[in-house]
Amino acid sequence: MEKLNFLTAGMPLATGKGSYPEAFDILKKLNLDGMEMEFVHGVRISDKSKDFVKENGKDLILTAHAPFYVNLNSKEEEKIDASVQRIIETAQVGNEVGAYSITYHAAFYMGMDKETVYKQVQKQTQRIINALGKSNNVWIRPETTGKATQWGDFEEIIRLSKEFEKVLPCVDFSHIHARTAGEYNTYDEFAHVLDRIGTELGTFALENFHAHIAGIEYSAKGEKHHLNLEDSDMNYKDLLKVMKDFGVKGAVVCESPNIETDAQILKEYYCSL
Numbered sequence: 001m002e003k004l005n006f007l008t009a010g011m012p013l014a015t016g017k018g019s020y021p022e023a024f025d026i027l028k029k030l031n032l033d034g035m036e037m038e039f040v041h042g043v044r045i046s047d048k049s050k051d052f053v054k055e056n057g058k059d060l061i062l063t064a065h066a067p068f069y070v071n072l073n074s075k076e077e078e079k080i081d082a083s084v085q086r087i088i089e090t091a092q093v094g095n096e097v098g099a100y101s102i103t104y105h106a107a108f109y110m111g112m113d114k115e116t117v118y119k120q121v122q123k124q125t126q127r128i129i130n131a132l133g134k135s136n137n138v139w140i141r142p143e144t145t146g147k148a149t150q151w152g153d154f155e156e157i158i159r160l161s162k163e164f165e166k167v168l169p170c171v172d173f174s175h176i177h178a179r180t181a182g183e184y185n186t187y188d189e190f191a192h193v194l195d196r197i198g199t200e201l202g203t204f205a206l207e208n209f210h211a212h213i214a215g216i217e218y219s220a221k222g223e224k225h226h227l228n229l230e231d232s233d234m235n236y237k238d239l240l241k242v243m244k245d246f247g248v249k250g251a252v253v254c255e256s257p258n259i260e261t262d263a264q265i266l267k268e269y270y271c272s273l
Contacts, residue, residue, distance in 0.1 A: 001100075001208055001249040005033035005061040006267035009212070009253050012260040020052050027060065032263050034061030036253045037099070042067055043089040053097040061251050062097060063210060064138075066090040066104035072124040073107035073117050073151060084124055087140070088131050094138040100251060101139030101210050103170035107151035117151050122160060129166055140167050141210050146175035146223025153179065154193055158200050169197060170210045173239055174226070174255070178218035185235045190242040198246065209250030213239065213266060226255055229262045240270045 011023035012030070027035060034057075037045075043066070045053075053062070067090075070083040087104055094102045107121050121142070128140060142160060145152035154176060157169040171193065176184045183189060198206050215232025217224040229236055243252075254263035 001251075004209075004243060004249055004270060005251050006263050006270070007034040007036050007061060007063065007251055007253045008032060008259040008263050009036045009065070009214075009255040010038035010259065011035065013258065014260065020049050021056070024056055024060065026260070030260055030264060032260065032267065034063070034251065036103075036251075037062060037064040037094075037097075039065060039067050039086075039090055039093075041069075043086060043093055045093060050093065050097055057098060062094075062099040063251055063253060064090050064094040064099050064102045066102060068105065070104050070106065071108050071110075073110055073112070073120045075110060080124060084127055084131075087128050091128070091132055091136055091138050091140060095132075095136045099138050101141050101168070101170070103141040103143045103210060103212075105145055105150060105152065106142040108149055109151055114151075114156070118156060118159070121151060121156075122163065125160060125164060125167065129164055132166075136166075139208070139210065140164070141170035142167070143170040143212065144172045144175050144179075146172070146178040146216070146218070148179060148222055154196065158196060161201055161205070168201070168205055168208065168210070170212065171197070172212035172255075174212065174214045174216040174234055175223060177234060178216045178223035181218060181220050181222065182233075185233065187238040187242055190239050191246070194242060194246045194248065203247075206246055207249045209243075209248050209252075211243075211248075211250070211252045212255050213252055214255035214262070226257060228256045228258050229265060236266060237269060240266065241273060244270065244273045
């Protein structure tokens with residue numbers, strides 16, 4: 001990646017009930033860099049849309065979010081298999097349209113100890129990598145999660161990324177902030193996360209980054225729901241300063257409810273630094 005790019009999580013709200021052509025036009029008018037394709041309830045995209053995205057998304061940065069019905073640590077084998085399949089399908093579509101990377105919430109602890117769950121996520125990740133084969137070029141990125149019941153603190157994501165060539169983190173800084181009930185919201189704390197990634201995975205991981213940023217409401221148990229940046233305590237200004245200072249390049253996806261407005265706020269502030 002040549003620079004840090006700012007994306008909306010899904011089509012801009014101004015798209016309304018429109019489709020990818022309208023969404024892409026709006027992104028360009030707003031001077032945003034791309035979009036995370038949101039496959040919320042299933043990997044559903046028509047061949048016509050797929051062809052359009054492939055042909056017209058070449059000057060945009062595209063990522064994709066797998067469906068939310070994913071749990072690689074389910075107690076039911078059929079749910080694990082379905083979860084693996086949803087991630088594979090997301091990566092396949094992503095590869096077809098030229099996406100940069102895909103992300104997903106990998107698993108829940110289900111009352112099990114962390115090491116047992118880690119090994120299960122590791123096993124299923126190997127299945128995903130094997131199924132995709134060498135012809136698939138998208139990054140596979142488990143996302144840092146916002147609740148203590150969910151597998152995926154940033155150390156677990158870094159550890160998994162060290163084991164697979166095709167795996168890198170998707171760092172949701174809002175989730176890390178919520179998961180720790182208000183910590184990880186200062187320059188030094190953000191720097192600690194990036195330093196860990198740079199130290200453990202190398203400069204390459206910082207120069208091919210995938211991040212999520214939004215305002216967020218949380219309790220002692222972690223994430224409750226996303227907020228607009230200005231309605232939250234998310235210290236996005238220091239976060240962007242740290243990303244600039246660390247030379248981070250890649251994709252920053254804004255997941256605030258007012259996605260394009262906050263994506264513009266993030267990009268404009270970053271460009272002012």
